[in-house]
Amino acid sequence: xxxxxxxxxxxxxxxxxxxxxxxxxxxxxxxxxxxxxxxxxxxxxxxxxxxxxxxxxxxxxxxxxxxxxxxxxxxxxxxxxxxxxxxxxxxxxxxxxxxxxxxxxxxxxxxxxxxxxxxxxxxxxxxxxxxxxxxxxxxxxxxxxxxxxxxxxxxxxxxxxxxxxxxxxxxxxxxxxxxxxxxxxxxxxxxxxxxxxxxxxxxxxxxxxxxxxxxxxxxxxxxxxxxxxxxxxxxxxxxxxxxxxxxxxxxxxxxxxxxxxxxxxxxxxxxxxxxxxxxxxxxxxxxxxxxxxxxxxxxxxxxxxxxxxxxxxxxxxxxxxxxxxxxxxxxxxxxxxxxxxxxxxxxxxxxxxxxxxxxxxxxxxxxxxxxxxxxxxxxxxxxxxxxxxxxxxxxxxxxxxxxxxxxxxxxxxxxxxxxxxxxxxxxxxxxxxxxxxxxxxxxxxxxxxxxxxxxxxxxxxxxxxxxxxxxxxxxxxxxxxxxxxxxxxxxxxxxxxxxxxxxxxxxxxxxxxxxxxxxxxxxxxxxxxxxxxxxxxxxxxxxxxxxxxxxxxxxxxxxxxxxxxxxxxxxxxxxxxxxxxxxxxxxxxxxxxxxxxxxxxxxxxxxxxxxxxxxxxxxxxxxxxxxxxxxxxxxxxxx
Ligand code: TSJ
Numbered sequence: 001x002x003x004x005x006x007x008x009x010x011x012x013x014x015x016x017x018x019x020x021x022x023x024x025x026x027x028x029x030x031x032x033x034x035x036x037x038x039x040x041x042x043x044x045x046x047x048x049x050x051x052x053x054x055x056x057x058x059x060x061x062x063x064x065x066x067x068x069x070x071x072x073x074x075x076x077x078x079x080x081x082x083x084x085x086x087x088x089x090x091x092x093x094x095x096x097x098x099x100x101x102x103x104x105x106x107x108x109x110x111x112x113x114x115x116x117x118x119x120x121x122x123x124x125x126x127x128x129x130x131x132x133x134x135x136x137x138x139x140x141x142x143x144x145x146x147x148x149x150x151x152x153x154x155x156x157x158x159x160x161x162x163x164x165x166x167x168x169x170x171x172x173x174x175x176x177x178x179x180x181x182x183x184x185x186x187x188x189x190x191x192x193x194x195x196x197x198x199x200x201x202x203x204x205x206x207x208x209x210x211x212x213x214x215x216x217x218x219x220x221x222x223x224x225x226x227x228x229x230x231x232x233x234x235x236x237x238x239x240x241x242x243x244x245x246x247x248x249x250x251x252x253x254x255x256x257x258x259x260x261x262x263x264x265x266x267x268x269x270x271x272x273x274x275x276x277x278x279x280x281x282x283x284x285x286x287x288x289x290x291x292x293x294x295x296x297x298x299x300x301x302x303x304x305x306x307x308x309x310x311x312x313x314x315x316x317x318x319x320x321x322x323x324x325x326x327x328x329x330x331x332x333x334x335x336x337x338x339x340x341x342x343x344x345x346x347x348x349x350x351x352x353x354x355x356x357x358x359x360x361x362x363x364x365x366x367x368x369x370x371x372x373x374x375x376x377x378x379x380x381x382x383x384x385x386x387x388x389x390x391x392x393x394x395x396x397x398x399x400x401x402x403x404x405x406x407x408x409x410x411x412x413x414x415x416x417x418x419x420x421x422x423x424x425x426x427x428x429x430x431x432x433x434x435x436x437x438x439x440x441x442x443x444x445x446x447x448x449x450x451x452x453x454x455x456x457x458x459x460x461x462x463x464x465x466x467x468x469x470x471x472x473x474x475x476x477x478x479x480x481x482x483x484x485x486x487x488x489x490x491x492x493x494x495x496x497x498x499x500x501x502x503x504x505x506x507x508x509x510x511x512x513x514x515x516x517x518x519x520x521x522x523x524x525x526x527x528x529x530x531x532x533x534x535x536x537x538x539x540x541x542x543x544x545x546x547x548x549x550x551x552x553x554x555x556x557x558x559x560x561x562x563x564x565x566x567x568x569x570x571x572x573x574x575x576x577x578x579x580x581x582x583x584x585x586x587x588x589x590x591x592x593x594x595x596x597x598x599x600x601x602x603x604x605x606x607x608x609x610x611x612x613x614x615x616x617x618x619x620x621x622x623x624x625x626x627x628x629x630x631x632x633x634x635x636x637x638x639x
Pocket of ligand 1: 041042043045046049072075076077078092117118164165166324358421
C-alpha cells in the first residue's frame with residue numbers, strides 16, 4: 001500500500017475529516033432525516049444513470065445490520081486510472097465534489113447537493129463496500145472508518161455484466177439513530193418509479209422480509225391516479241408534453257371534487273418543494289387558457305370578471321416534471337429547492353397555453369366540466385368577499401368585535417404566550433375553564449358537531465357553528481385568505497377524551513386545519529393535549545401519581561410501599577378542575593404533542609382515505625396510528 005501516505009491521499013483524508021467534523025454542512029442534520037440523506041445520495045447516482053438512459057432496474061436492500069445496499073445494472077462507475085494512479089471510482093468515493101468530472105453534460109439530480117455525495121456517505125460510514133461490473137471484470141474495493149481504503153480496487157473475476165453495487169454502514173457515533181425507516185425509503189423509491197417510465201425499482205427489507213416492486217409504463221398518469229385515489233374525479237387525466245429550449249417538460253393534470261390545490265413539481269426527478277419558475281409558468285398558463293377559452297365560448301359573460309388563479313386551481317392535482325441540462329440549472333433559496341431557471345417558466349407556460357387550449361378545443365365536454373368547477377370556486381370567492389365587506393361595515397359600529405359567547409378568553413394580549421384550548425364537550429370545558437391559567441389560557445368548548453370538511457362545501461363550512469367560531473377566535477380568516485401573521489394564539493391545543501370519539505374529533509379538526517389553515521400546521525402552532533390514562537393512589541390518599549402509559553404505571557406500582565388502587569380515566573370528564581389543570585394543562589406537567597406535516601403527498605392521501613366514506617378504514621387508522629401509549633410527535637401522514 002505504497003499510495004497510502006502520498007500527499008493526495010492525506011488531502012483526501014483531511015477532506016473527509018471535514019465532513020465528519022461538520023456532517024450538518026453536508027447532509028443537513030445527523031438525525032433520522034440526515035441518516036436517510038445518505039440513502040438519497042447513493043440512490044440518486046443510480047437514478048441519474050437511469051435518467052440518462054442507462055439501466056432499467058435498481059434494487060435497494062435494507063440489511064439486518066442496518067446497512068443499505070443499492071444495486072444498478074447500468075454502465076458501472078468508471079474504473080480507469082485517474083491522476084496519481086488512482087482509479088476514477090476511488091476518486092469518486094474519497095474526494096469531495098468529485099461528481100461533475102465524470103458525467104459530461106447529462107441530466108443531474110438537484111442543484112449540486114446530490115450526485116457528488118458518495119464521498120460524504122463514505123466519510124460518515126464505518127464501512128463501505130463497492131462492487132463494479134465493467135470492462136469484462138467484476139471489481140471491488142472496501143473502505144472503513146470513514147473513507148480509509150482497506151484494499152485497492154481489485155479485479156475479482158471475469159464478468160460480462162455491467163453495473164454498480166454499493167453497501168454502506170452508517171456510523172453510529174455520528175447519527176442519533178441508524179434505524180432506517182422502510183416507509184420513508186419506499187416512498188422515495190415509488191416516487192422515482194413514477195417519474196422514470198419503465199424503470200423497475202425493487203425494495204427489500206431484510207429485517208422483516210418485506211419486498212415491493214414499482215414499475216410504471218406511464219408513470220406520471222399513475223402518479224396522478226395515486227394522488228387522486230378515493231377522490232371524486234372531474235375530468236379525464238390530461239397530459240401535456242414538449243421539448244423546447246433544451247428543456248424536456250411533462251405536465252399531468254386531474255381535477256377532483258375537493259377544494260384544495262396540489263401542485264407537485266420535479267426538476268430532473270428531484271422534488272422542488274418550494275416551486276419556482278416552472279410552477280409560475282404553469283399557473284399563469286393555466287389561468288390564461290381557462291379565461292381565454294371561457295371568453296371564446298361564452299362560458300364567461302361580458303359582464304363577468306375574469307377567473308383568478310385560485311379559481312382555476314381549486315381541486316387541481318398537477319404534476320410538473322421537467323428535465324433541464326446541467327448548464328441551465330439554477331436553484332434558489334436556502335434549501336435550493338426552488339427552481340430559478342427563467343427558461344422553465346416560458347417553456348411550461350407555452351405548453352400549458354398551447355397544448356391545453358388545443359385539447360380543450362378538441363374535447364369541449366371535458367373543458368366545460370373543468371370550467372364549471374372553476375365557476376363555482378369563483379362564485380364562492382366572490383360571495384365570501386362580499387360577506388366580509390359587509391361584516392366589516394357592521395363591525396365599525398361596535399367597539400369590540402363580537403366573539404363567540406362560548407369562548408372564555410384569557411387576559412394576555414400577546415399571541416406568542418396565548419393558548420387556545422379546543423375542548424371536547426361542555427363538562428370538560430367547564431373544568432378547563434376553572435383550572436386554566438387565566439392569563440394565558442383561553443377555553444373554547446366544542447358542543448356541536450364538527451362537519452367533515454373533506455365532504456362539505458366551503459359555504460357550509462363557514463356556516464358550521466363550531467368551525468366558524470374557531471375561525472373567528474383564531475382571528476386570521478380562512479382558506480386562501482388565511483393570514484398566519486394575524487393569528488391571536490401561538491398554541492392551538494386540541495383537548496379530547498382518549499377514546500375513539502376523541503380521536504375522531506381530532507381528525508376532523510386536523511383535517512379542517514390542514515385544508516383551510518395549513519400554515520398553522522406548517523408553523524407548528526397546532527398541538528394535541530395528552531390527558532393521563534391512570535391515577536394511582538394509596539388507599540389513605542396520601543400519595544397519588546398520574547401515569548400516561550402502562551410503563552409509567554408499572555413503575556409507580558413498583559415504588560408503592562403501602563396498599564394502593566388504580567383509577568383508569570376514560571375521559572376528561574372524570575377529572576375535576578384541579579386534576580385536569582395539573583395533568584393536562586399546566587405547562588410544568590403536561591405532555592403536548594406537536595402536530596407536524598412531514599410529507600404532504602402522504603398526508604394528502606391519508607386525509608382523503610380517512611375522511612372518505614369508508615368508516616372501517618377510519619377506525620382501523622385510528623387504532624393503528626393514534627397510540628396513546630407511545631407518542632412523541634404525531635405527524636399527519638407519518639407516524
Ligand atoms: F454514489 C455512488 F457513487 F456510490 C453510486 C454510483 C452508487 C450506485 C448504486 C451507482 C452509481 C453509479 C454510477 N451507477 N452508474 C454510474 N455511472 C457512472 O458513474 C458513469 C459511468 C460511465 C460514464 C461514462 O461516461 O462512460 C459516466 C458515468 C458518470
